[in-house]
Amino acid sequence: MSSSSGWGRNRDESVGEGRGHPSLAARRRKVCPTKQWSRRPSAFAPLRLPGAAHRQRSAALLHICGIFAEFEDKLRESLEMLWPAFNELGDLPIGVYRATLAEVIAHFGHGTAQRLAITARLEHIYELARRTGAVQRFILFGSYVTAAHNPHDVDIFLVMQGGFQPRDAPSEAQGLFRHDTAQSELGASIFWVNAETSFADTEDLIIGWQTRRDLQRRGIVEVVEHDSE
Amino acid sequence: MIQNDVELQASQEYVLRFERILAAARKTYLPEAYEAMASSYLAEIERVNAEILAYLKHVASTEAA
Numbered sequence: 001m002s003s004s005s006g007w008g009r010n011r012d013e014s015v016g017e018g019r020g021h022p023s024l025a026a027r028r029r030k031v032c033p034t035k036q037w038s039r040r041p042s043a044f045a046p047l048r049l050p051g052a053a054h055r056q057r058s059a060a061l062l063h064i065c066g067i068f069a070e071f072e073d074k075l076r077e078s079l080e081m082l083w084p085a086f087n088e089l090g091d092l093p094i095g096v097y098r099a100t101l102a103e104v105i106a107h108f109g110h111g112t113a114q115r116l117a118i119t120a121r122l123e124h125i126y127e128l129a130r131r132t133g134a135v136q137r138f139i140l141f142g143s144y145v146t147a148a149h150n151p152h153d154v155d156i157f158l159v160m161q162g163g164f165q166p167r168d169a170p171s172e173a174q175g176l177f178r179h180d181t182a183q184s185e186l187g188a189s190i191f192w193v194n195a196e197t198s199f200a201d202t203e204d205l206i207i208g209w210q211t212r213r214d215l216q217r218r219g220i221v222e223v224v225e226h227d228s229e
Numbered sequence: 230m231i232q233n234d235v236e237l238q239a240s241q242e243y244v245l246r247f248e249r250i251l252a253a254a255r256k257t258y259l260p261e262a263y264e265a266m267a268s269s270y271l272a273e274i275e276r277v278n279a280e281i282l283a284y285l286k287h288v289a290s291t292e293a294a
Binding site for chain 1: 231235236238239240242243246249250253254257258259261262265266268269270271272273
């Protein structure tokens with residue numbers, strides 16, 4: 001397991017002072033498509049509409065513009081809520097942040113070649129886990145979900161359905177559930193339980209993944225299938 | 230490596246949490262599933278215990294100073 005907080009074996013993971021978020025910055029720019037279109041008179045000039053129709057069209061454009069602006073505000077708010085800034089230690093603030101894999105990759109999957117490589121592993125592992133049809137929770141912790149530029153690997157906690165056994169999984173996915181294979185072949189530290197482990201113990205483990213070596217807490221990420229989960 | 234007593238405490242709690250999970254799981258999981266499930270936790274317990282032992286080998290004199 002690797003972690004910028006010191007649990008990990010790799011002690012030289014560099015933690016930046018906060019990676020930039022160009023995509024979010026780009027989204028922050030207020031853009032109203034209808035306003036842009038209205039700056040191009042040639043697109044509308046041939047339409048010589050009578051006064052009432054012209055006013056109707058203007059009202060419709062204003063309405064559409066309002067919808068775009070409202071949508072953009074909501075999108076920005078949801079992105080900011082989903083991914084708060086890293087704290088001074090390079091960690092997410094305390095909490096379990098639920099996000100789709102696409103959202104996780106958009107936020108954590110870029111910056112350095114190491115991050116790109118680990119992200120490719122994560123995508124592969126997620127697909128293998130999905131093929132088991134038995135994953136209840138897929139949680140990411142450790143240095144991948146911090147501001148570390150070069151996380152050593154990806155740390156994953158899987159909660160599987162009750163009675164799940166690795167032999168029930170498709171053969172290509174069985175390596176997920178054996179420590180040595182997961183490390184050597186998939187480049188990941190994977191911990192798992194099935195629902196035979198009590199809810200309280202599972203929650204205790206999830207709290208444990210949020211606890212740094214200095215006993216401070218940090219945020220971790222749960223990958224969900226859909227935004228609504 | 231463990232640098233101070235706070236990290237020592239965190240490491241001990243970390244190991245204890247895994248031991249507690251395994252102690253319960255060995256009674257409820259099917260043998261084959263338990264063996265696979267336990268492999269990650271046991272490896273982690275082994276690694277962190279080695280760090281705890283390494284820390285405890287030395288007296289606290291430099292820490293107090």
